Amino acid sequence: MRKVAIVGQAQVNASDVGKSRERMLFDLCKGFYDGMGITRHDIDTFVLCSNDFAAGHTISNVFEDCPVGAYMKDETKVEADGVMAVTYALARIMSGLYDTALVVGNSQGGSVMRPYLVMDYTMSPTYDRQLGLLNELSSAALQARAYLDAYGLGDEVLDRIAARNLRNAAKNPDAFNGKADATPESVAGSDKLYEPLKQDHCFPFTDGACVLLLAGEEKAKELTDKPVWIRGVGDSLDSYYPERNLARSKSVKLAGERAFKMAGMNDPAGELDLVEVSAKFASQEPIICEGLGLFAEGSASDVAVRGLAEIDGAMPVSPSGGALGAYPLCAGGVTRVAECYKQLTGSAGDLQVADARTALAHGQDGLYLQHNAVMVVSTEEG
Amino acid sequence: MAEKAERSVVEVEVPLDFTYNYRVGQYLERYIKGLGEKKILGVRCSGCSKVTVPPRNFCGACNRVMDEWVEVGPEGTVENYTIGHVKVERGAVEKLDEPRLLAMVKLEGATVPLLAEVKGMAASELENGLRVKAVFKDPVSDSLADLSHFEPVGQEVK
Amino acid sequence: MRNVAIIGVGYTPVFVSKRKDVNIVEMISESVGAALNNTGLTPDDIQAVTYGNMQTFEGVNLPHLWTSDHMRALNKPTIRISTGGTTGMSTLQAAYYYVASGMYDLVMAVTWEKQSEGDSQVGLSGIVVPEAMTMVQHGMDLFSGKGMGFGGGGSTGAASYQAMSYLHHSGASPEHIDKMAALERSNAALNPYAHLRKKTTVEDVQATPMVAFPLRFGHTCPTSDGATTAIVASEEMVNKLTDGNVAWIVGLGSATSDPCTANFLEGQITDPAEQMPAKIASEKAYKMAGIEDPGRELDMCEMYNGFAHQSLMWLEKLGVCKEGEAHKMLDAGALNIEGEMPTNASGGVFSTNAIGASAMNRPTECALQIMRKIEGGHQIPKKIKKALSHGWGGMFQYVTVMVLADEPVSS
16 A cells, blocks of 8 residues: 655644634645645645535535635545545545645634534434434533443543643643643633533634645655654444443444554554544543543543653643644544644654654544544654 | 735624425324324334334344334433533523433333433432433424423322 | 446435435435445445535535434444535545545445425525625626526526526527437436436427526526435455446546636636636546547546536537537537437436435446446447546536546556
């Protein structure tokens, strides 16, 4: 199979970027091209990632094509989490038909629309929307409760997870929802939403965009001295209906197994140096990490007490601050990959994980972690 | 040019409120009609014996049409719950004066839980394993709202 | 490069205005079931799923999630693609790339629309908010096409500009549009999966009211409920699972330009009949397929034609014939099912338009023609070795192309 690497990233996240979508994308992409010393003509195929409901436009990509530089170019749009867009760009290059692919994810959930409303529209119109009981928060709360109850854990473990992410986010110049002095107590004191979830357990409404440049082996080595190789991808769709055990995620497990198999990894927990997961709620982080086999099932309390997920811990989880630092919907998954890229190129600043060589990025869609996608990236070519 | 264009763009509120008319399909239609007779109908998969409520016509796991109708409930057990101190209204979070109780109820005869509101009890008393009973709307309205909510077993049903 | 083929297709039993008997996911389930039945495969055989529709048309965000069980995608890798009118082919192209990359060997592409549940003009007007006012100011009647389906920008008005421009450039007359409309409607009458199935004469078309000159009501497409699923396989799987009667994907391309309203904002108007992306995408696909003279080497075409003039226009823009020659081919009978370049033997989008599936039905019709598995009376009599399919969408700006063949290009 053809080797493909990530050769550059750029991102912008804010509660309100103060720009139109077109201007945000133009500034980000033009700045990226200039920084890389390339032009839009160096891009063979564009894989955009946005969502019609989030954009308020049918065919959301029509007004994105020109700002990102895709005029008269090959372009397509993935309408799902950004990790899927990167996966598709990977497949396009692996096919041999393209040498470079630009992935651009964006949404304006901070200033233009409400992410919870977008999730409302994701529910079945014939039943769940008619009942009016289910929404993004209540579904996440039910899953959080299922996890805590399954293993007899107290709510405070969620506070510890959130506090770590918020503290890390404060050191990430690409995040905006950081709280340098966040503690489990301060998180516990935030507003109650649906129990056990509180305000500080939840992703912030974010305007944002993220661009990643992928290239086939030869081109990648031309473009950078520090290519980050995509070694494995995997995703899996679970049932829409919440009939499964919500305390675990088979979808995460299968996605991970597929990516590890493709990457030739026998001991993921031993071989990964960090993971960047899209835990939109603090309660999702342990479910995702345990599904990936990084920690034992139900071990969230132990992980927190022993600091295993800290930047200097045994398995740093979302050193960027993760989705609690910024979560620009479809761009969210692209951002997780970009944060892995920063780590593996040694450009993660105060959040740098020492000797980081192999990392995993995770993205998700739907209620109760219905669809999960992961990507393993590494400095080693393989 | 771009700056000029941006100055001219004031923030506009553009609600995308369109009316859609969804076909519920024959299964939900029968379910809704059942509620009107104070019956909760589910459907059993002949492959895995799973009984789903509300009914749907296809079992993804078994790749087969589900067509054995069964009556379930009206009593059941709380399997999971959340206490809502807020509601989400068109994507906006609004505080509630009184908390709302939301539970996943496994009805008698069903193998998968039904999401429903629980009323008639203090939030602090809601717990897994609690026995609850369906309360139907009277008169019926031929909609999903005919199954109004659940109450703890032992209480007077209005 | 790996060889990739379409090995089977499944349509919903009918494409009609309103499927009242099923809900969205039940309808999709029918086409997936048909594709599995037609190939003798089970859900376990399918390694990954690509999925596409235009979600605002039904008001369901990321509907692949709700469709999980009904489309037999449980525990499978699943990706959702959406590019507007081209969604169907973009979704099939994603399945192609998944297999061509070596990531998967057997992928199912699921596309659909159930337009009766929303108003397609709702979805289309959603494109142009907040550009709607600008379009109205420029005389583009957004709502004149109400109930008539896709115009790219929600407007038969905008399509009429394109038709006018095309007539000027090509030398075709408005009567050629009538003639093409009658031909395609009559083809659709032979196709059990077409929506508008009435044998139609030129006079019938000319008796319909004028919507926006030169387009009449009889030149516009319907809105349909329906779904199409295609199963795509690697050469290894073709050898393992089939008798070899498959349709190889030997060339593909896509290209985008600018949304036409963006230029209205600047006071400039892109000629909507220029369609440079069609040239870019098709040249790329022909090169990949080893086609040097499309007009001679292609045996049939399936065009994305929301409006009747477009089949003629696309033949020229995609290099099947020279500019100004498509209407002469029509007059000479070359575009008939029995002709030299049968064009939209299925009746085209113009006769059947479940939008998310519309650009999928173009390549699936080519595949079924190549495999000689056409149900109904529109099987092209001559052997089809190479077929051209085309999708069109965005706001007049986006083109996808796929060339199918009876044998792979490389071996």
